[in-house]
Amino acid sequence: MKVITNKNIKSMDKIYRLNLINSVTGFKSANMIGTVSSDGNTNLAIFSSVTHMGSDPAVIGFFVRPTHVPRNTYSNIKDTGYYTINHISKSHIAKAHQSSAKYDEDISEFEELGFSEEYSGNIKAPYVAESNIKIGMKYKEEYPIKVNNTVLVVGEIAEIMIPEEIISEDGHINLNQSDTVTISGLDAYHKPEFLKRFDYARPGKELNEITR
Amino acid sequence: MKVITNKNIKSMDKIYRLNLINSVTGFKSANMIGTVSSDGNTNLAIFSSVTHMGSDPAVIGFFVRPTHVPRNTYSNIKDTGYYTINHISKSHIAKAHQSSAKYDEDISEFEELGFSEEYSGNIKAPYVAESNIKIGMKYKEEYPIKVNNTVLVVGEIAEIMIPEEIISEDGHINLNQSDTVTISGLDAYHKPEFLKRFDYARPGKELNEITR
Numbered sequence: 001m002k003v004i005t006n007k008n009i010k011s012m013d014k015i016y017r018l019n020l021i022n023s024v025t026g027f028k029s030a031n032m033i034g035t036v037s038s039d040g041n042t043n044l045a046i047f048s049s050v051t052h053m054g055s056d057p058a059v060i061g062f063f064v065r066p067t068h069v070p071r072n073t074y075s076n077i078k079d080t081g082y083y084t085i086n087h088i089s090k091s092h093i094a095k096a097h098q099s100s101a102k103y104d105e106d107i108s109e110f111e112e113l114g115f116s117e118e119y120s121g122n123i124k125a126p127y128v129a130e131s132n133i134k135i136g137m138k139y140k141e142e143y144p145i146k147v148n149n150t151v152l153v154v155g156e157i158a159e160i161m162i163p164e165e166i167i168s169e170d171g172h173i174n175l176n177q178s179d180t181v182t183i184s185g186l187d188a189y190h191k192p193e194f195l196k197r198f199d200y201a202r203p204g205k206e207l208n209e210i211t212r
Numbered sequence: 213m214k215v216i217t218n219k220n221i222k223s224m225d226k227i228y229r230l231n232l233i234n235s236v237t238g239f240k241s242a243n244m245i246g247t248v249s250s251d252g253n254t255n256l257a258i259f260s261s262v263t264h265m266g267s268d269p270a271v272i273g274f275f276v277r278p279t280h281v282p283r284n285t286y287s288n289i290k291d292t293g294y295y296t297i298n299h300i301s302k303s304h305i306a307k308a309h310q311s312s313a314k315y316d317e318d319i320s321e322f323e324e325l326g327f328s329e330e331y332s333g334n335i336k337a338p339y340v341a342e343s344n345i346k347i348g349m350k351y352k353e354e355y356p357i358k359v360n361n362t363v364l365v366v367g368e369i370a371e372i373m374i375p376e377e378i379i380s381e382d383g384h385i386n387l388n389q390s391d392t393v394t395i396s397g398l399d400a401y402h403k404p405e406f407l408k409r410f411d412y413a414r415p416g417k418e419l420n421e422i423t424r
Contacts, residue, residue, distance in 0.1 A: 002376040003332070006350075006369060009270050012383070019383030021267035024347060024372060026299055027387065027394035027404055028264065029238035051263050052240065053275055054360040055233035058221050061275075061364075063265055087238055093407060094419055101413035112415075120215070135236060138218075143355045147366060148266040152273075154359060157218060160236060164214040171224070171231030172397045175239065181407065182239035182394050185384045187422065188409045192239055192394050192402030195305060199399070201313035203324075207306055210399065 022048075023185035027192075030183045032096055033062070034084040034110075034117075034126045035076035042117055042126045043072040044109035046099045048183045050085055058157040060085065060137065063150045072105055077153065081139045082123040086131035089179040093189040123158050132178040134161040172197070235397035239404075242395045244308055245274070246296040246322075246329075246338045247288030254329055254338045255284040256321035258311045260395045262297055270369040272297065272349065275362045284317055289365060293351045294335040298343035301391035305401040335370050344390040346373040384409070 009017060028048040035043045049063040064074045077083045088096040095113045103109055110117050116129035120136060127134045137155035144151050166177040175192070182190050197210035221229060240260035247255045261275040276286045289295045300308040307325045315321055322329050328341035332348060339346045349367035356363050378389040387404070394402050409422035 001373050002379075004372040004374065005334075006270070006371065009369060009372075010268075014268070016383035017270070018267050020372075020379065020385065021270045021369070022264055023383075023385040023387065024345065024369075024374075025262050025264045025272055025297070026241035026243060026345075026392050027239055028241065031238060049263055049265070050237050051261055051275070052234055052237045053261070053357065054277075054362060055230050056222075056226070057360060058218070058229070058233045059357075059359055060237055063263070063273075065266075085237070090407065094410065097410040098413045098419055101415045101417075103415050107415075122217075133236065133238075140359050141357070143357070143364065145265065145271075145353070145355070145366065147271055147352050147368070148269060150266060152355065152364060154357065156359070157221060157233070157236075159218065160216040160221075160232075161213050162216065162236075167214075167232065171228035171235075172400065173232065173235040175235065175396045175400075176402075180238050182404050184387045184404075185409075187411070188384065188387075189407045190388075190404035191407055192396075192404045195302065195393065195401045195403055197397075197400045198306065198309040201310045203313045203315050203319075205313075207310055 019185055027182040027184055027190065030088040030181045032086045032088060032099055032128055033073050034086060034128060035073050036080060036125055037072065037076050038079040041106055042108045042110050043076055044099050044115060044128065045073050046096050053154065059140065059154055060157065061152050061154045063152055065150050067149065077139050080124050082125040083137045083155065084125045084127045085135040085137060086128035087133040087178060087180045089132055090181055090191050092130060093181060097187065120159060127161065132163065133180065231397055239394040239396055239402065242300040242393045244298045244300060244311055244340055245285050246298060246340060247285050248292060248337055249284065249288050250291040253318055254320045254322050255288055256311050256327060256340065257285050258308050265366065271352065271366055272369065273364050273366045275364055277362050279361065289351050292336050294337040295349045295367065296337045296339045297347040297349060298340035299345040299390060299392045301344055302393055302403050304342060305393060309399065332371060339373065344375065345392065
């Protein structure tokens with residue numbers, strides 16, 4: 001077992017540190033965030049920090065570095081109040097990864113990468129038509145993070161577009177059936193294989209597997 | 213494609229909503245957080261909200277609901293200033309899930325679930341000896357989230373304990389080799405299979421696969 005100290009981390013080569021620290025927390029969600037600017041330019045960018053924050057109200061957070069790429073996502077959300085979160089499936093990993101490139105503001109990643117814009121009519125932001133699970137988000141709050149000048153953007157779910165057949169009778173979504181991938185580090189795409197679901201855990205009670 | 217609106221979500225059965233909204237963001241990290249109280253009681257609880265926030269400084273966040281279970285994790289972190297983040301591997305999913313049960317404050321989940329405490333000597337908090345990747349954390353900041361009364365707890369990496377052979381030459385950790393799992397929803401454990409790594413993306417440049 002190797003021990004890497006805080007001092008070791010601080011003195012690392014920048015790329016080595018980026019790869020190591022980005023992969024040390026475990027697997028991450030793989031989504032593309034779709035936005036539109038007030039003058040109508042659409043934008044699409046990959047994010048691996050989209051995180052469930054609570055179910056009632058249904059809130060989701062993600063971290064953005066406003067002074068860095070992808071610079072358009074944050075300003076578009078602030079301008080319009082809406083954004084979409086679109087799952088990345090196995091067949092789209094190369095195109096989705098390419099959305100991390102620093103395209104100019106007036107270039108739409110949808111067009112550039114070959115994804116199709118889809119609009120629900122309920123919110124302004126564009127969805128990725130090719131995505132199997134799509135979430136429409138309404139901006140709610142933001143929290144500037146002092147320690148590293150990032151911002152936690154918090155939104156509430158406005159609507160979800162999802163194939164009905166992949167939702168279990170208890171509401172759980174079978175992400176295997178949506179072909180959703182997961183990211184580790186900056187650039188490693190994985191396809192999760194289902195192992196088990198377990199029942200609600202109670203002290204002193206034997207844990208049961210959920211097979212529905 | 214089914215459209216689920218915000219109004220639908222608000223009127224859902226609570227368990228159905230919990231399952232749906234917990235699984236809609238995609239795959240989540242699977243970690244157990246280890247802490248010790250000021251009077252020496254150790255605690256271990258599963259979290260799926262551990263998120264990479266930045267590499268320099270190396271900061272990690274997670275969301276906790278201080279008024280809810282797991283109640284001890286948050287108060288122990290505030291009392292001692294330290295905690296550990298321990299990857300859940302495939303062989304430990306049942307025991308790790310059981311750590312979500314509401315054990316009394318004076319009961320150590322380590323002992324109750326059969327995990328061994330391990331101490332590095334550098335930080336106060338206990339590591340899970342059986343975990344393949346272990347991160348020692350120093351508490352830095354917290355952000356109370358208005359919309360749902362959760363708290364974002366932010367810490368800086370104090371040390372990482374990891375098998376040296378699973379780190380690539382560029383710093384990327386091969387999480388397949390650590391047998392780390394991912395969670396979807398409240399209770400579904402998955403084992404990711406590696407697909408591809410891609411090089412740094414640039415506009416107009418063909419995307420290359422990383423094979424190292």
